Amino acid sequence: MTSLAEATGHALDLLLAGDAGLWQIIAISFKVSGSAILLATPPALLTAFVLAYLRFPGRRLLISLFSTLLSVPAVVVGLTLYLLLSNQGPLGDWRLLFTQSAMVMGQVVLAFPILVAMGHAALQSVDKRAWETARTLGASLLRAFFMVLREARFGLLAALLAAYGRIIAEVGASMMLGGNILDYTRNIPTAIALETSKGEFAQGIALGAILLLLAFTLNGILQHVQGKGVPST
Amino acid sequence: MSRGGHFHVAGLRKRFGRRLLLDDVELHLHETSCTLLTGENGAGKSTLLRILAGLEKPDGGSFRLGRRLYPSWRKARRSLQKAVMYLHQQPYLFDGSVEYNLRLALGGQREGQEALIRTALQWIDMESFRETPARTLSGGERQRLALARAWLASPEIMLLDEPTANLDTESRGRTLELLRGLRNQGIVLVIASHDPHHFEELAECRIDLHNGRLTHLAPRGAGTVQSAKVIPIRQGYA
Ligand SMILES: Nc1ncnc2c1ncn2[C@@H]1O[C@H](COP(=O)(O)OP(=O)(O)O)[C@@H](O)[C@H]1O
Ligand SMILES: [Mg+2]
Numbered sequence: 225m226t227s228l229a230e231a232t233g234h235a236l237d238l239l240l241a242g243d244a245g246l247w248q249i250i251a252i253s254f255k256v257s258g259s260a261i262l263l264a265t266p267p268a269l270l271t272a273f274v275l276a277y278l279r280f281p282g283r284r285l286l287i288s289l290f291s292t293l294l295s296v297p298a299v300v301v302g303l304t305l306y307l308l309l310s311n312q313g314p315l316g317d318w319r320l321l322f323t324q325s326a327m328v329m330g331q332v333v334l335a336f337p338i339l340v341a342m343g344h345a346a347l348q349s350v351d352k353r354a355w356e357t358a359r360t361l362g363a364s365l366l367r368a369f370f371m372v373l374r375e376a377r378f379g380l381l382a383a384l385l386a387a388y389g390r391i392i393a394e395v396g397a398s399m400m401l402g403g404n405i406l407d408y409t410r411n412i413p414t415a416i417a418l419e420t421s422k423g424e425f426a427q428g429i430a431l432g433a434i435l436l437l438l439a440f441t442l443n444g445i446l447q448h449v450q451g452k453g454v455p456s457t
Numbered sequence: 458m459s460r461g462g463h464f465h466v467a468g469l470r471k472r473f474g475r476r477l478l479l480d481d482v483e484l485h486l487h488e489t490s491c492t493l494l495t496g497e498n499g500a501g502k503s504t505l506l507r508i509l510a511g512l513e514k515p516d517g518g519s520f521r522l523g524r525r526l527y528p529s530w531r532k533a534r535r536s537l538q539k540a541v542m543y544l545h546q547q548p549y550l551f552d553g554s555v556e557y558n559l560r561l562a563l564g565g566q567r568e569g570q571e572a573l574i575r576t577a578l579q580w581i582d583m584e585s586f587r588e589t590p591a592r593t594l595s596g597g598e599r600q601r602l603a604l605a606r607a608w609l610a611s612p613e614i615m616l617l618d619e620p621t622a623n624l625d626t627e628s629r630g631r632t633l634e635l636l637r638g639l640r641n642q643g644i645v646l647v648i649a650s651h652d653p654h655h656f657e658e659l660a661e662c663r664i665d666l667h668n669g670r671l672t673h674l675a676p677r678g679a680g681t682v683q684s685a686k687v688i689p690i691r692q693g694y695a
């Protein structure tokens with residue numbers, strides 16, 4: 225086992241040298257999590273909007289359901305989807321287990337409640353007159369929907385960043401659903417877990433640094449974005 | 458509703474909890490009319506206007522816009538939202554510039570947008586405010602911007618909820634001037650106010666909402682408006 229200082233030095237070398245294996249892992253992470261966010265966001269925003277603007281029986285129940293789902297551990301999401309997707313499972317015929325698609329599914333499930341809960345809070349804080357004004361100005365339902373989304377854009381961006389931050393660093397579901405296959409389903413968190421368990425710290429540290437950098441960046445944007453926008457009166 | 462048509466509502470009912478806010482209300486607006494809607498605070502003026510604009514659901518009522526008859530609010534809703542414009546007591550301005558707010562009223566692509574925007578800004582005397590963030594405007598400027606935005610949406614009927622509340626004398630004067638302009642263009646106006654004397658010169662007809670009933674009152678400033686063709690409000694079947 226190498227010393228920590230040595231490993232860190234080696235990690236920097238790997239990053240700066242543009243180590244192909246390393247950057248492949250990083251690319252897989254961004255691809256999977258990016259797809260998950262793209263897939264999850266439209267239905268999540270629609271759900272958040274419905275929860276914020278329509279009154280129907282069961283609405284409160286749904287809201288508390290989504291805030292409960294926020295705290296479901298990633299491994300439990302992984303396990304549930306694993307059971308569904310495994311050969312004996314009801315969706316076994318889809319043959320998705322240990323593919324990037326399965327990882328995307330897991331991350332969609334993880335991102336969805338965050339997007340709904342935070343999106344709902346953001347849309348809830350938009351004055352109800354915004355919707356009415358849009359409609360009375362002649363906007364179609366779809367256009368009025370986007371006009372209201374725009375009013376909540378900073379809060380919605382915060383939701384997006386929070387959801388992205390969670391799924392890109394998540395290890396449990398990716399490990400179980402992707403299987404940590406090199407050059408295919410090995411992403412940053414599963415690679416860190418594997419390398420560390422083998423005592424190969426350099427790559428783990430390099431990837432950890434990438435995640436940290438990403439976390440700082442997302443947080444920086446979040447700080448910048450929060451409190452933006454002029455409140456309505 | 459085609460220009461010059463009628464707007465007719467009958468059997469309008471609305472209750473909040475145990476309180477009957479609108480009790481079998483009937484209302485008829487004729488072309489080029491300006492109607493003042495009075496009633497004490499909480500009488501239901503805002504609720505009535507919001508129902509007429511298709512923004513709030515009543516418990517019953519039928520609607521006629523021009524030649525088209527709608528047996529229920531639900532069926533009338535789309536047409537109401539199209540033809541009838543509701544202006545909130547505190548106008549909602551979208552988070553953007555004055556120009557952005559005006560453009561919203563023009564919808565998607567439409568020819569001559571720029572000319573319309575310029576005309577609107579001239580009309581409210583706010584040409585130098587084009588780039589100003591709308592939410593930094595003063596109360597009077599907000600009200601004028603809301604009126605210009607409403608005008609750009611070219612509704613046939615405008616329902617104004619307390620348009621001069623919280624305005625100082627000068628801003629009130631300018632707002633009244635703009636309302637006169639809208640009326641002269643043939644837009645049917647209904648102005649809700651619990652402070653009716655400001656509008657006596659503008660409105661040729663006054664209705665009063667009290668205990669869920671609409672009563673037609675003779676205008677005190679009668680005779681000041683030439684084109685007053687208003688069919689009086691009739692009481693519901695009592
Ligand atoms: N969504 C609502 N739910 C319950 N009560 C309401 C609602 N909207 C208005 N009200 C009540 O209806 C009454 C009439 O309100 P409103 O139409 O605003 O009166 P006005 O504009 O004449 O002052 C008020 O007592 C108000 O509290
Ligand atoms: Mg009111």
